[in-house]
Amino acid sequence: MTDITQSTSPRTSLINDPKVRGIAYQVILVVVLALLVYEATTNAIENLRRARIASGFDFLSTTAGFDVNQTLIPFSSSGGSTYGEAFIVGLLNTLLVAAIGIVLATILGFIVGVARLSSNWMVAKLAKVYVEAIRNIPLLLQLFIWYNAVLKALPNPRQSYEIAGGFFLNNRGLFAPEPVLAPGAGIVIGATVLGIVGAFAFRFWARRRQERTGQQAPVGAVALALIVGLPLLAFLITGRPISLEYPELRGFNFTGGVQVIPEFVALLIGLTTYTAAFIAEIVRAGILAVSRGQTEAAHALGLREGQTLKLVIIPQAMRVIVPPLTSQYLNLTKNSSLAVAIGYPDLAQVFMGTVLNQTGQAVEVIAITMAVYLAISLFTSLVMNIYNRRAAIVER
């Protein structure tokens, strides 16, 4: 057998041999890429030398000469903070807006997605109008509208809108009460954590028992008691160690409380409403993908409406929903870089904007920024692949 194949190969000329051709193509590609990289590097070195721009990553430990208006870690130009710390500040701000945005967009997206399938004509149409309007207008324009036309047009602190419970909204941002921790607050926080862990443990135990004996336990009520009741009890026993400090109008601005800068509010609203429109479509498609027979079969088994939804529909819909949902989460994280347009100090604005302008080290700064976003993306898709493998239909 092998003899036949070998004896036929010499007849074709070398140039027509697919193996030789394949190797030739690859060699050409590698040579071209190598030439491009070599040319680009030598040019870059030459250009940088002429512009007297340093290279390397030493600038990360150089003192940064600017301030940032929202920092999660201490950062000040006078305190000798470095460019490296500016990078951390920007990264944390990106992660903060992305994390809160993902939670809010998921909630809003699920509500709108379910509303689109509502039997109520008006609710369904309203949801449809929302989705179409939001999806077909660029996010950047929406951010400009939220920031420049809505938040910047709010009255000054003296005439700020008071939202219930000590929240104030004005053109300097959102002012909220700040919790003040007195001694003993640690116990309350500990009780909260304990309550949450306890609730999960109880759910796990209840499920195991149900699988074994068929007996059901009131998981919802117990979880509520553990998560709300336990911290409340601790709060009252330790003598109310946590109090709220309300923002107060002093002169022209508020003092006390937490100030959320308008850039953050605008970016969060913009990202949330925009991504929610896409999530709504994913949720709708996911629910539609579960065939009606599943619902009918569940009813025939005697499951109630809520159980049908929880045990039959949602697990199957999630299999369809989760993969595109993660890519929407990634999109939201990447879109948070539009912060640069409205001045929210995220990674793109602080690092790729200010630090790049001050140091001029474009290659290093952009490489680091891209690497961060790439790492977030790759990590998410890794987690996604693991989930997909677990959730995929097991074919027999």
Place this chain on the structure above:
Amino acid sequence: MAITTEPVAYVRTAPIAEQPPPMMARGWLAWMRENLFSSVGNTILTLIALYIIYLVVPPAIRFFFIDAVWTGSNREACLAANVGREVGACWAYVNAKLSYFVYGSYPWDDRWRVDIVFALGAFGIAWLLWLDAPKRGLGALYFFVIFPIAAFILLRGWPAIGLQRVDTSLWGGILVTLIVSIVGIVVSLPLGVLLALGRRSRLPLIRLACIIFIEVVRGVPLITVLFMANTMLPLFLPGNMSPDRLLRPLVGVALFASAYMAEVVRGGLQAIPKGQYEGAMSLGLGYWRMMRLIILPQALRIVIPGIVNTFIGLFKDTTLVSIVGIFDLIKTVEVTLVDPTWATPVTRLTGYAFAGVFYFICCYGMSRYSLAVERRLAAGQKR
């Protein structure tokens, strides 16, 4: 016995007049009862929806139509103090700035050239999008080769044939928005096809190079790619070469769109049954002829909706070039907002509304088109 001639039973000789259907079973009242007020929960939902509509729609109509100012030559026309009532949108401002929004600072005397480019482009797009158009292959050649060259000559100018040079820094507005998106599609479609083929190639190095490019570009935000194109492109080229300010983001957008297009095309390639490949090979076709004649025509046809959706995304993403200083529609709107001639409290919202309506019409139209194509392709599959 007298026989009575009177009828034993009542028989009607003429049909009775038609009656309306029962109120509660048909008609709008029944429809409302069924769809809006079928239960207590449903009624509450309807009321909430009505309240939201009440909150949004009447003020919007008041602002954009009833209270709007339609004519005027400067800001005086749109100030509440001068009009004597509450002022809504200042459409007079859009009217005055419309030519700037469309052409940017393109010289007045040469704007006919832009109009010709718009017409040529519209012709090419219509040719490609109309699925039953004659000679669509020629249409593709026109749109992807002839049109870009003609548009470049017309817009940039060519003194040898009497067209004055126009610097790209003067281009702006919708013109630039369309240029960025059309360059994006014209470059990204062929490049995307090549990348998709490369990603499915059996040559490991080619596959690896394509995967790395696609995944890296898809993993980073467009804005970082634009910054890279803006700051690093001049660095990578020899010192005496400085690429045009408009060209840099064009390169960034085109590369970015290619990666997304590659994934769409790959989906189409994967959907082609193996028998098609085997059939082509058994006919003795080589790789390129197999792709060109058998696989790609089928694969590209089924991903038309995906391509259009990618293009919608690309069209919306072109707004980002304004961040790196290119005068697209958003940037021209922003620039007119600082013009003191039209500085009023309502100008900003009017400008944004104009841009929003423009983008909405374009994107919504394209998504309707993609839906229609999808339905048509599905009809072909059903048979």
